[in-house]
Amino acid sequence: MPEVRVDEVRRFMEDSLRAVGAPESEAVAHAALLLHADVTGHFSHGLNRLEFYINDISSGLTDANAKPVILKESAATAWVDGANALGATVGNFCMDVAIRKAKECGIGWVVAKRSNHFGMAGWWALKAQLEGLIGLTFTNSSPILVPTRAKKGTLGTNPIAMFAPATGGDYIGVDMASTTVAMGKIEVQIHKKEPLPEGWAMGTDGKVTTDAQEAFKAGRLLPLGGLESTGGYKGYGLSAIGEVFCSGLSGSNCTHRVPKWSFTRQGDPMDLGQCYAAIDPNCFAPGFGERIADCLRTWRNLEPVDPELPVLAPGDKERINAEQTTKRGSIIYSESQIESCDTMARKIGIKPLKVV
């Protein structure tokens, strides 16, 4: 499998974004967001997605030079027009406002309309956590989640992320879609030529399928919990919470009106809704960081069912992946990923990715 130095991946991402007209600061910010996904092992949200953003900018669907503006605000809240800027541009703008408000009055709750895909939801919650705050992020997305009892996708994977700081630089980091899995995991099963577990997806006939190809073609993901008998209506409910906080508060497209995203999309901007919140633990009981550390210690020390598979706290998997990537200094991609990057590099006239 081809290996690429971390700095070279960053260089390639930044060059790509600059080549289609993103200003320096936004190319750097958006590359940092995508690189974080690959470094933490979430390959569905990193280099794999770069061409989607490049297509959106070069076809004029995203305005990489736009600047978000606050339309309305109170001491603790803000309503933002994302101005159809890059997801990272909107994310940095909104989370900075939320952090400032949290430091001033305990909580900042910021929503944006006219945004675009903002990569891993957790990246934005992490930004608040690094300031000693609880970070909370939601986004809506394309209609792909099948509500309980229905036949086709109407809500989104609408992820929820929450990061909370513990003492000693430790933290709890939750970053999860409201579906059982993201579409990227179905693609992985296709590459492995393995069936899906029951409860991941529906086929085009509106029945649960274990055929990965059929599931990919249908694009109908089951909510977290799967079918009604195993609590799938709860994943549907989580997605609805995201919808209320994102399109409901911001006035963006509701998920059922969001266009499908692709390498070659034309048409209207996505007009996604997003919600960014920061909460200052100092406004509540003293000793927050110690209590979070106590939880982390307790969970990690639980006796595992399989001694080979230790119990992890939410966020540990990503942290372990990031440590391994940093130690190795490089990221391992599939052959087809490198090939598609080469094709794109030729198209936009930049230096291709240098494989080690």
Added chain:
Amino acid sequence: MPEVRVDEVRRFMEDSLRAVGAPESEAVAHAALLLHADVTGHFSHGLNRLEFYINDISSGLTDANAKPVILKESAATAWVDGANALGATVGNFCMDVAIRKAKECGIGWVVAKRSNHFGMAGWWALKAQLEGLIGLTFTNSSPILVPTRAKKGTLGTNPIAMFAPATGGDYIGVDMASTTVAMGKIEVQIHKKEPLPEGWAMGTDGKVTTDAQEAFKAGRLLPLGGLESTGGYKGYGLSAIGEVFCSGLSGSNCTHRVPKWSFTRQGDPMDLGQCYAAIDPNCFAPGFGERIADCLRTWRNLEPVDPELPVLAPGDKERINAEQTTKRGSIIYSESQIESCDTMARKIGIKPLKVV
């Protein structure tokens, strides 16, 4: 099956609470909370639980005469000492503060330590929704959720509730445990003499069981999503979010230190942590209620897999149940529920439940 008039259930609940020393206002408030569960069809949180609260008051574990106090506050936040009062006392106090702050500055985020079980989480979120606000509620609970890869319960069912108003008095109402099901649903399978679906619970051996008796005995519920392969780590993550907002912010017991609740419990107070938030949609984009109504209409009109089972919006099941109960004017309980109420009535010296 025995049927009891709704007003008679209310009379019985209030009498019971008064008999063990609850003041009039709190007996009325706590009965309203429990009655709401039975009226909406969540029998696990209504009359079924009354004796737990009665036991807690008569054994001095809960102080029904206590009044919560604000320990620290900012324009948008408050930290409350629940003073070991009844769950309904703490709930009303905290949600009233959150609603006031939301009306003043867009959002109110209130956490309480030293609280007790507060019934259905949705009741408190509903309270904000009736004021035209988004309501959000979390609580921690007893250690019963088994984290992914672990053998025994350490986190709680830690429910999340979110209610959001739509135009015309309509609303989205999400009220869900972080486990696939609550323990009450396992008791229902025992009464029906039916096995559990895969993914609900673990047995005492730390393996997934479909034996309802074994699951009840073990008290080890799987997180929403079930095992790791079907996203169970996400239910674990949701429970962790609840823990951060409840024990983390409030300084209450973390779930792994909360005692198990029962009819006959002795020992220390529960010291639960709870989080109550209200958000004013008027601080964001105009037209919130219309957008929520658009979502509700879209979801309810989806083509169902089974024409006999229409697609519901989150909260519809409870609303339909409440409409039917109100029309009938009575609630249907099991024989054993009535018998255990009779026993309790004799013990505390009140008039037994009058069956129609």
